[in-house]
Amino acid sequence: MTSTTLKLKGMSCASCANNIETAIQQVPGVNRVQVNFATEQASVEYDNRDTNLEAIQQAVADAGYEARESELTTGEADEQEQKERKAQQRALLTKVIVSSVIGIVLILGTLPIMLGINIPGWPMFLHHPWLQLVLATPVLFWCGQSFYVGAWKAFTHRSANMNTLVALGTGAAYLYSIFVTLFPYVLTAQGLAPDVYYEAAVVIIALLLLGRYFENRARGQTSDAIRQLMGLQANTARVVRQGEELDLPLQEVVVGDIIIVRPGEKIPVDGEVVEGSSTVDESMVTGEPVPVKKAPGEEVIGATINKTGSFRFKASRIGKDTVLAQIVQLVKDAQGSKAPIQKLADQVTGWFVPVVIAIAILTFVLWFIFMGNTTLALLTTVGVLIIACPCALGLATPTSIMVGTGKGAENGILIKDAESLERAHRIQTIVVDKTGTLTQGKPTVTDYLTVRGTADRNEIRLLQMAAAVERNSEHPLAEAVVQYAASQGVDKKSLPAVQDFDAVTGNGVQGRVNGRLVQIGTDRWMQSLGIQTESLQSRRQAWEAAAKTTAWIAVDGKAEGLIGISDALKESSTRAVGALQKMGLEVVMLTGDNQQTAEAIAQEVGIRRIFAEVRPDQKAAQIKQLQSEGKQVAMVGDGINDAPALAQADVGISIGTGTDVAIAASDITLISGDLQGIVTAIQLSKATIANIRQNLFFAFIYNVAGIPIAAGILYPFFGWLLSPIIAGAAMAFSSVSVVSNALRLRNFSPNGVR
Numbered sequence: 001m002t003s004t005t006l007k008l009k010g011m012s013c014a015s016c017a018n019n020i021e022t023a024i025q026q027v028p029g030v031n032r033v034q035v036n037f038a039t040e041q042a043s044v045e046y047d048n049r050d051t052n053l054e055a056i057q058q059a060v061a062d063a064g065y066e067a068r069e070s071e072l073t074t075g076e077a078d079e080q081e082q083k084e085r086k087a088q089q090r091a092l093l094t095k096v097i098v099s100s101v102i103g104i105v106l107i108l109g110t111l112p113i114m115l116g117i118n119i120p121g122w123p124m125f126l127h128h129p130w131l132q133l134v135l136a137t138p139v140l141f142w143c144g145q146s147f148y149v150g151a152w153k154a155f156t157h158r159s160a161n162m163n164t165l166v167a168l169g170t171g172a173a174y175l176y177s178i179f180v181t182l183f184p185y186v187l188t189a190q191g192l193a194p195d196v197y198y199e200a201a202v203v204i205i206a207l208l209l210l211g212r213y214f215e216n217r218a219r220g221q222t223s224d225a226i227r228q229l230m231g232l233q234a235n236t237a238r239v240v241r242q243g244e245e246l247d248l249p250l251q252e253v254v255v256g257d258i259i260i261v262r263p264g265e266k267i268p269v270d271g272e273v274v275e276g277s278s279t280v281d282e283s284m285v286t287g288e289p290v291p292v293k294k295a296p297g298e299e300v301i302g303a304t305i306n307k308t309g310s311f312r313f314k315a316s317r318i319g320k321d322t323v324l325a326q327i328v329q330l331v332k333d334a335q336g337s338k339a340p341i342q343k344l345a346d347q348v349t350g351w352f353v354p355v356v357i358a359i360a361i362l363t364f365v366l367w368f369i370f371m372g373n374t375t376l377a378l379l380t381t382v383g384v385l386i387i388a389c390p391c392a393l394g395l396a397t398p399t400s401i402m403v404g405t406g407k408g409a410e411n412g413i414l415i416k417d418a419e420s421l422e423r424a425h426r427i428q429t430i431v432v433d434k435t436g437t438l439t440q441g442k443p444t445v446t447d448y449l450t451v452r453g454t455a456d457r458n459e460i461r462l463l464q465m466a467a468a469v470e471r472n473s474e475h476p477l478a479e480a481v482v483q484y485a486a487s488q489g490v491d492k493k494s495l496p497a498v499q500d501f502d503a504v505t506g507n508g509v510q511g512r513v514n515g516r517l518v519q520i521g522t523d524r525w526m527q528s529l530g531i532q533t534e535s536l537q538s539r540r541q542a543w544e545a546a547a548k549t550t551a552w553i554a555v556d557g558k559a560e561g562l563i564g565i566s567d568a569l570k571e572s573s574t575r576a577v578g579a580l581q582k583m584g585l586e587v588v589m590l591t592g593d594n595q596q597t598a599e600a601i602a603q604e605v606g607i608r609r610i611f612a613e614v615r616p617d618q619k620a621a622q623i624k625q626l627q628s629e630g631k632q633v634a635m636v637g638d639g640i641n642d643a644p645a646l647a648q649a650d651v652g653i654s655i656g657t658g659t660d661v662a663i664a665a666s667d668i669t670l671i672s673g674d675l676q677g678i679v680t681a682i683q684l685s686k687a688t689i690a691n692i693r694q695n696l697f698f699a700f701i702y703n704v705a706g707i708p709i710a711a712g713i714l715y716p717f718f719g720w721l722l723s724p725i726i727a728g729a730a731m732a733f734s735s736v737s738v739v740s741n742a743l744r745l746r747n748f749s750p751n752g753v754r
């Protein structure tokens, strides 16, 4: 299975997106396709044994559009897009001006007649039908060219889109007017006024172009977040090569380069500090406002800003591997994805154009047959065709998603796709992992006792054996034990060899040291092994009540020592848990640690429901259990051993450790470890969904209320008729209003439920 993203060209509205989607879907071997009208992208998943890219591109071409594969880097593609957009906008603006000027002239010509008064000295020659014809023609065929070309293309591919509606609407007004201009007596013979409607056609085109101009401009801003992120990149790096300091452009930096960073400078790429120390402002990438201390051995992220110190670091990731580049890619992918809420709108747009054409024909027939009024029949028909375009509907969801995901990135929240963003607003229960999520995940041994008491000569020997075994374990607790042993004088370099090492999931570790079986782990495990642990039970309980994790050290089936390990809470935990609860969410703690320790921690942060002593492989089952209570469950974890649980949850939220943004397995990634990010993510989801609902409402209202009014439903009662010009204005600004409303989301800020 191959998946790829194609850049699309030639779409004019959401029904075009629909047409392309159908066209690609019909290529045998295509598994899944999503066309996004707002980003003008198609993401396609296909089996490369059955089809290839050319076949897919051909299918798009056959449907009357163009699909290109982008080989450019994000930065280059964006630059090119910007350039193209600018050129397009300039061309559009010229057409807007020409059509508007002619439109105004034509309106001036008909004004006295429209108002039914005689204005002395008014340039009445402007009303001459032949002059109007001469003025209107270039507007239709030059300014409005794209509508007619698009409509024709769609027609030859036996489909229809927004262009079809506009071309039919303005074309009908224009052709009718030409007929009247050539044969006015046909109408006068029937006692009808030989009125022409050139100005309607011209003004509609002018308005639609103006609307498109504003829409494009606003749409350019929906991807601001990406541009801002890329703008964070430094341009040069001061690299040490062969003892010389060189200022190199970023592209020339290679992995392994030693780079010098001075106070106030931007860190050019990702790497590890090798010399010197400083504090670094990482807020632009992690959203974490407090500067972070950096010392040798610690990782720095490209695009973050060095504060006071100066240091050297070794480049470890460059180009598209850097954290920043990955963030940009993630946000781009998310912006191009489709939210489930859009499905309805998509279905509607699929049917829209043919239905509207049918309504338009019906309108004409009814007015003509029952009222015998060609003029009214024409005006209403044109009105229906013009007002009914579904383009606002196609923009309603994707524009909000673009702004929403971009806003997330700005706050250090990476959202995988539109669906995740949508689902987050429905969360009712949040399950948080204890270690590394609520706590800092940097456990340290605080207590150590042997069963024989403090006078034990074996104290250090026992610790040495424990460290020897733990050195083989990847568990954070193991690391703590090894560190502690070293601090007590155990030489890390000359630890005895270990045979038969085994990690017993959820319980501990074991191995043979000098022929003796060493087992380190939970009280529960010792019980199940039949190992007596009476002697230090009261200490164990006391430590656990103080929120410490405990582990026994047993040698050859006899408990010899007890370790107390503490892992401090993150500063943000208590506040974030409180904020989540205030939002009406239930917060549940999930941990493999023992009940007492879990309870003590829960108490501290204010969590009331806990699941303790849960083995890693049972965590997903616990989530399922909660889901079977009918809850929408989010799971927050560090994303490493919690992966199955994160996947099981309705929304999996992983806590990044600053540099590990590649945690694409989860739906949402909080780049900084701050739990407050969960609160922000949910608020953002709610704000985005509310915004989408407003947009859908706007878009539907224009069409649903507009069509009957344009068809003249109010005429029999109030004598109200929607002039085609008003219909054009409404239609043009429906898109603009939707995009502008989406842009309001840019004002989102994580508000203080603190």
Ligand SMILES: Nc1ncnc2c1ncn2[C@@H]1O[C@H](COP(=O)(O)OP(=O)(O)OP(=O)(O)O)[C@@H](O)[C@H]1O
Pocket (backbone or CB within 6 Å): 433, 434, 435, 470, 473, 475, 477, 478, 505, 506, 507, 508, 509, 520, 521, 522, 549, 550, 551, 590, 591, 592, 593, 594, 614, 615, 616
């Ligand atoms: N390498 C180890 N050394 C000592 N004890 C261990 C080790 N591995 C596991 N344990 C014991 O087993 C318990 C459960 O471990 P597990 O990995 O399931 O959960 P955890 O990492 O402590 O907590 P959480 O589920 O919140 O991440 C630990 O609390 C600890 O007491």
Ligand SMILES: [Cu+]
Pocket (backbone or CB within 6 Å): 012, 013, 162, 389, 390, 391, 392
């Ligand atoms: Cu449209």
Ligand SMILES: [Mg+2]
Pocket (backbone or CB within 6 Å): 435, 592, 641
């Ligand atoms: Mg764990």
